[in-house]
Amino acid sequence: MSKDLKIKCLVWDLDNTLWSGTLLEDAEVYVAPETLKLIKTLDSRGILQSIASKNDHDFAWSKLEELGLSEYFIYPQINWEPKSTSIKKIAQSINIGTDTIAFVDDQVYEREEVSYSLPDVLTIDAEQVAEIEEMPVMIPRFITSDSKKRRLMYQSDILRNKIEEEFSGAQDEFLTTLNMKLSITEAIEEDLKRAEELTQRTNQLNTTAYTYDYDELVFFTQSPDHLLFVAALDDKYGTYGKIGLVLVEKTTEIWSVKLLLMSCRVMSRGVGTVLISFIRKLAKENGVRLQAEFVSNERNRMMYITYKFNQFTEIKRQEAWSLLENDLTNIPDYPTYMTINTGPHSPVV
Amino acid sequence: MNEIETKVRSFLGKYVSDPEVDGDLDLFSAGLVNSLYAMQLVLFIEQEYGIQVTNEDLDYENFKSVQAIVQFITLKQK
Numbered sequence A: 001m002s003k004d005l006k007i008k009c010l011v012w013d014l015d016n017t018l019w020s021g022t023l024l025e026d027a028e029v030y031v032a033p034e035t036l037k038l039i040k041t042l043d044s045r046g047i048l049q050s051i052a053s054k055n056d057h058d059f060a061w062s063k064l065e066e067l068g069l070s071e072y073f074i075y076p077q078i079n080w081e082p083k084s085t086s087i088k089k090i091a092q093s094i095n096i097g098t099d100t101i102a103f104v105d106d107q108v109y110e111r112e113e114v115s116y117s118l119p120d121v122l123t124i125d126a127e128q129v130a131e132i133e134e135m136p137v138m139i140p141r142f143i144t145s146d147s148k149k150r151r152l153m154y155q156s157d158i159l160r161n162k163i164e165e166e167f168s169g170a171q172d173e174f175l176t177t178l179n180m181k182l183s184i185t186e187a188i189e190e191d192l193k194r195a196e197e198l199t200q201r202t203n204q205l206n207t208t209a210y211t212y213d214y215d216e217l218v219f220f221t222q223s224p225d226h227l228l229f230v231a232a233l234d235d236k237y238g239t240y241g242k243i244g245l246v247l248v249e250k251t252t253e254i255w256s257v258k259l260l261l262m263s264c265r266v267m268s269r270g271v272g273t274v275l276i277s278f279i280r281k282l283a284k285e286n287g288v289r290l291q292a293e294f295v296s297n298e299r300n301r302m303m304y305i306t307y308k309f310n311q312f313t314e315i316k317r318q319e320a321w322s323l324l325e326n327d328l329t330n331i332p333d334y335p336t337y338m339t340i341n342t343g344p345h346s347p348v349v
Numbered sequence B: 001m002n003e004i005e006t007k008v009r010s011f012l013g014k015y016v017s018d019p020e021v022d023g024d025l026d027l028f029s030a031g032l033v034n035s036l037y038a039m040q041l042v043l044f045i046e047q048e049y050g051i052q053v054t055n056e057d058l059d060y061e062n063f064k065s066v067q068a069i070v071q072f073i074t075l076k077q078k
Helices: A033-044 A057-066 A083-094 A108-117 A126-132 A150-166 A171-177 A189-201 A214-222 A271-285 A301-308 B003-012 B035-049 B066-077
Strands: A009-012 A048-053 A101-105 A122-125 A180-186 A226-235 A238-250 A254-262 A289-295 A312-318 A321-326 A338-341
Touching: A009 A083, A033 A048, A033 A126, A048 A083, A048 A150, A083 A101, A083 A108, A101 A108, A101 A126, A108 A122, A122 A126, A150 A238, A180 A271, A189 A214, A189 A226, A189 A238, A189 A254, A214 A226, A226 A271, A238 A271, A254 A271, A271 A289, A271 A301, A271 A338, A289 A301, A301 A312, A301 B035, B003 B035, B003 B066, B035 B066
Parallel strands: A009 A048, A009 A101, A101 A122, A180 A338, A254 A289
Antiparallel strands: A180 A226, A226 A238, A238 A254, A289 A321, A312 A321
């Protein structure tokens, strides 16, 4: 595990780890107040939590409900599968690498089984539970308002995905049912920690993958030669949080989009086209030409296609880097399935 | 309607509720489709017809309407 990696999900064993006692043998199990506090603390830091327990699923889950703890765990794996299998499932479901998962269990056998199959997972002895709160890997670099809501956002995603899977109509009908609200606003200071996180975490839906740190982002918000926009999405199931970022570098004649990115969680929501249309309209209002940089990598072809299908044409190319220019005629209206709030933005060059 | 058009419209049906749109209708300007559709469309053409869609081919004009897509596939197959 690289020293910079932080834990994104802590996976708990139940018997003699999360609680004292063995559910199928003892009449009562008991959760220590320190454990309760730890679960809540990690949750508020935006660290996700799940379960890998060999137990009777329904019995264990109803116990967690009774204890008022069930809501804290996403994709719980309570079954008789090897725990490495359970942890793989959790990692795939959340879509994170196993090198960002920690697993706490009282049994050395279980920890070794996981370490053997998934050497990247950080395994922790249940005796060390008291130390987890202060472990450096459990302290995120930033705690933003989005990190506090992270678990809720995943839970809304789980619900949405389930409804989308069961929806029989075409995609546009499904999108209409969501009552989405997209806001695009100029970034302010409180957005910038999340903005930095987005530049570092987003690979696939990212036009250049340029990363910017907090100080650079602060500079862009103050610079007269830059525009930095943050997009946030909500729908009837809850908030997706801040999911998009656009950085524009301005000269008197040309605006250039240095970076346009979106979280993978909004991949099929039409946000990319709306963000591009927004920038196109703004460039047109300001009487400037609009260009965009693109740096291709193995994963971001979708963004190249998005640019090309929104009337960008390549005008220059140098290996993986290219420069595109937009034809500002024929800008489509925003889709009817989404309410767009563009808030106040600098109206002038 | 030829076989290619039938397949294209059936693909389109997964994304829009009325895939029997006018063959000339600009699907993107009409706001009917989004980036994921665009990506899936490119993959559909590549996989269904064994065509390599290059960066140069990724011209909006080639994909903007049912007619344009059918014409593009027909040309690339030759």
